Amino acid sequence: MKILVAVKRVIDYNVQIRVKEDGTGVVTDNVKMSTNPPDDNAIEEAVKIKEAGKASEVVAVTVGEEKAQETVRKALAVGADRGVHVKVDGTLEPLAVSKILQKIADKEKPDLVFMGKQAIDDDCNQTGQMLSALLNWPQATFASKIDVKDNKLEVTREIDEGLETIEINVPAIVTCDLRLNEPRYASLPNIMKAKKKPIEEIAASDLGVDVSPRLEQLKVEEPPKRKAGIKVANVAELVQKLKNEAKVI
Numbered sequence: 222m223k224i225l226v227a228v229k230r231v232i233d234y235n236v237q238i239r240v241k242e243d244g245t246g247v248v249t250d251n252v253k254m255s256t257n258p259p260d261d262n263a264i265e266e267a268v269k270i271k272e273a274g275k276a277s278e279v280v281a282v283t284v285g286e287e288k289a290q291e292t293v294r295k296a297l298a299v300g301a302d303r304g305v306h307v308k309v310d311g312t313l314e315p316l317a318v319s320k321i322l323q324k325i326a327d328k329e330k331p332d333l334v335f336m337g338k339q340a341i342d343d344d345c346n347q348t349g350q351m352l353s354a355l356l357n358w359p360q361a362t363f364a365s366k367i368d369v370k371d372n373k374l375e376v377t378r379e380i381d382e383g384l385e386t387i388e389i390n391v392p393a394i395v396t397c398d399l400r401l402n403e404p405r406y407a408s409l410p411n412i413m414k415a416k417k418k419p420i421e422e423i424a425a426s427d428l429g430v431d432v433s434p435r436l437e438q439l440k441v442e443e444p445p446k447r448k449a450g451i452k453v454a455n456v457a458e459l460v461q462k463l464k465n466e467a468k469v470i
């Protein structure tokens with residue numbers, strides 16, 4: 222079984238996001254970037270499945286500018302076998318990324334594509350679903366447990382009502398939740414070894430995919446500042462304030 226894992230380079234989750242003064246986006250210059258957190262879970266799960274003898278190869282793929290390759294290197298340092306970097310400048314919408322990933326899936330012929338449930342920069346939660354539609358493969362989203370069973374997968378998904386367990390046929394797309402596993406850290410020797418693992422570079426323009434945006438971004442602005450809270454002495458005062466001031470009960 223071959224597993225393709227999509228990893229995206231995003232602003233690190235610890236960074237305090239700042240909006241550009243002209244409202245055209247967020248500041249990315251000199252800002253720490255990292256792998257999108259659920260994509261680390263996707264890589265971890267693929268590597269664990271390989272370690273359990275149920276997968277033969279794990280291939281990490283990223284779509285993005287030159288520096289996006291760092292995310293592939295990190296995936297190689299925690300156990301992926303090789304990488305693919307589809308080079309493209311500028312911000313891409315999920316539809317463009319999923320069309321590019323479709324081309325990579327056509328070429329690589331994986332049995333499984335693991336992705337994050339959501340990218341923390343655009344919060345779209347669309348790329349996996351769109352890829353599933355383009356490839357016409359089954360999908361299991363928000364996976365918090367994955368069991369590989371011959372040519373099927375048993376996936377537990379987090380839903381509003383609790384946990385749902387579904388069985389899907391392979392080939393399939395799985396988008397991974399943060400609760401799926403605990404991603405390992407890359408050890409120094411493995412970081413050094415990863416430098417020797419191959420990364421194939423492909424120009425997005427060579428894939429014949431239309432990556433032009435379908436959405437027009439009007440403005441990016443900071444959320445309104447929250448007012449300071451107050452402390453109440455007891456439940457009676459809380460109820461009185463909710464009733465008479467906030468008027469919510």
Ligand code: AMP
Nearest residue numbers: 227228284336337339340345346347348
């Ligand atoms: P999104 O639909 O933007 O919330 O992204 C969901 C998932 O799709 C991410 O967690 C990644 O696994 C994958 N993905 C999105 N954009 C990229 C990209 N540029 N390169 C690689 N994977 C991506």
